Amino acid sequence: MNDELKIKMYSFTIDCLEPYKLAKFYADLLKWEIAFYDKDYACICPLGTYQGAYPGITFQRNTEYVPPVWPEKPEAQQQMAHLDFAVNNLEEAVQYAIQCGATMAEKQFSDSWRVMIDPAGHPFCLCYMKPVFKSPHFALL
Numbered sequence: 084m085n086d087e088l089k090i091k092m093y094s095f096t097i098d099c100l101e102p103y104k105l106a107k108f109y110a111d112l113l114k115w116e117i118a119f120y121d122k123d124y125a126c127i128c129p130l131g132t133y134q135g136a137y138p139g140i141t142f143q144r145n146t147e148y149v150p151p152v153w154p155e156k157p158e159a160q161q162q163m164a165h166l167d168f169a170v171n172n173l174e175e176a177v178q179y180a181i182q183c184g185a186t187m188a189e190k191q192f193s194d195s196w197r198v199m200i201d202p203a204g205h206p207f208c209l210c211y212m213k214p215v216f217k218s219p220h221f222a223l224l
Contacts, residue, residue: 094126094141095166099203102142108202109140111183113168140166150204154190162206169212173197176209 099105106117106125118126118139128139152159170176177187177197188198188206196210 092138094139095164096141096143097203097205098143098145098148099205100144100146100148101203102144105142105201105203106140108184109142112180112185115139148203151206153188153198153200153206165205166207167196167210168207169215170209171211171213171216173209173211180209 097105102123102125103117103120106120106127109115110117110127113127113129115127115129118128118133120126123144125142126139127141129137149160151162153162155161168176173196177199180199181187184202185199185207188200191198196208199207199209201207
């Protein structure tokens with residue numbers, strides 16, 4: 084491999100019908116800001132950073148988007164990826180996510196995390212990770 088080649092994560096992109104609406108939900112949830120948006124794309128990033136300065140989340144309009152079914156069921160749209168968020172207080176984080184517009188999935192599999200559903204139907208997890216927050220290597224934004 085060429086030593087000059089650099090590959091860095093820019094963003095995680097999520098398909099949806101309404102990019103701005105879903106970007107607004109995640110910006111509210113994470114207390115981030117919308118760096119840019121148009122009818123087809125939106126990008127959020129941590130407050131005070133610039134687009135590309137830190138990996139962000141982008142939202143891409145897909146007019147054929149079908150929300151996944153969770154937990155998975157045969158012959159239904161499957162999730163292809165999901166976001167995990169570290170939290171220091173699980174129950175407070177769940178209530179906050181609900182206030183932002185999420186719903187809690189009916190089926191849960193652990194006392195250490197909660198599966199939530201965003202307004203477009205994507206599952207995401209709130210994970211109680213107290214030891215991670217105490218780590219000097221954790222760069223939580």
